[in-house]
Amino acid sequence: MNRTAPAFPDDLLERWGVRNAELVADTRSSGVYRVRLADGSYAIAKLLKPSGLHEMPGMDFLAWRAGLGAAKLLDRHDTACLLEDAGTLTLRQYRQSQGEAAANAVIADLVKNLHAPSPEKPPAGLVPLERHFRSLFEGAARTEVSELSSVLRRCEKIAEALLQAQTDIRPLHGDLHHDNIVGDTGRGWLAIDPQGLWGDPAYDVANIFGNPDGAFAEIIEPARIMTLARLFSEILGCSKEKILRYAAAHAGLSVCWSMENGDTLSRGGNAFERFTFAKVVMPLVGEA
Known part of the structure; x- marks a missing residue:
């Protein structure tokens, strides 16, 4: 020991x-x-x-x-x-050496595997997306009038519409990002640390848009955002707009989580980065 x-x-x-x-x-x-x-x-x-x-x-x-x-x-x-033990090589490290396109190819294959049918009955204890988004609904309601409150309320509006129109509801990992994808043990790339959610599969790629850590300038680049939207829409068989709207809704949720944990909108923090991403992605879905 x-x-x-x-x-x-x-x-x-x-x-x-x-x-x-x-x-x-x-x-x-x-x-x-x-x-x-x-x-x-x-x-x-x-x-x-x-x-x-x-x-x-x-x-x-x-x-x-x-x-x-x-x-x-x-x-x-x-x-x-x-x-x-899924290994120690994270997708964030792999992306640093091999580039964005190589990392996106890994994500694409992994999402296909994660969403492949299972002969087993889905677990009963998974968290519905409606409950998962509770912090956004509460945060948008209590935030004082400001640019932040305006963005959060638009994210809330998007989330409400998406949740009412969910399709192909299934088990979701719920926290896919470059540090939760690991692969150097001979089994290929594997997802770790899931949240265990129940909902529309388009939500399962929403967190990728705000990652990896340390790549903020690329994260808010519209060309990258649209590249990911096209990739995920093809994999999941839904519209690019739906993918982007889930990314926007998740950004608002992430802001609320960060602020619950004491973060502020100071430059460099997670709340600031997700807030900025939300402002960039909104015009791409007609929410300017």
């Missing part, structure tokens, strides 16, 4: 045959370990804290996917989860 890490629970050591556990992250919501098992293989152990129980629907999603397009859920015991 790593002596600097919090003690790994004895019952899990025995249950999973853990021979060594290295603490990878200790956050408000979970403790994450890379563990070596009795057969010499590695896995990821995620021990959810009380503030991390919202991640349980994501574990249901992984169990349902059974490894297709996503890391496998190997075992679950109460709020402790043993996951396939």
